[in-house]
């Protein structure tokens with residue numbers, strides 16, 4: 001359920017997206033808030049500026065949360081973002097331990113507004129293979145003392 005307080009923070013994330021456009025960056029903005037609504041960090045998309053395909057705001061904030069917040073604080077934090085996180089960012093958000101995501105535009109709505117955004121493609125991949133060789137480093141690392 002999205003509350004009035006959520007909507008206020010979501011509007012702030014949309015404002016970050018609008019400022020990103022003014023700066024010449026892609027129109028995506030996000031912020032991370034604590035349980036009382038305090039804004040902990042903000043970011044916008046800098047893929048072009050940084051020449052970095054991973055410079056999505058949600059990924060930046062997931063990395064920030066994993067570095068700065070302890071497990072409990074991350075779990076109590078909410079990421080507010082102007083668009084639904086992509087697959088890359090969704091994975092990072094899970095790993096960061098951030099407890100909740102609230103977004104404005106769903107991916108389908110974004111694609112409707114800008115068909116060039118497209119659905120997220122799937123990379124061709126093959127596997128599994130070489131199990132006996134590949135298991136060595138895994139077992140060595142995770143072997144219990």
Ligand SMILES: [Zn+2]
Pocket residue numbers: 056058059085086087088089090
């Ligand atoms: Zn993303």
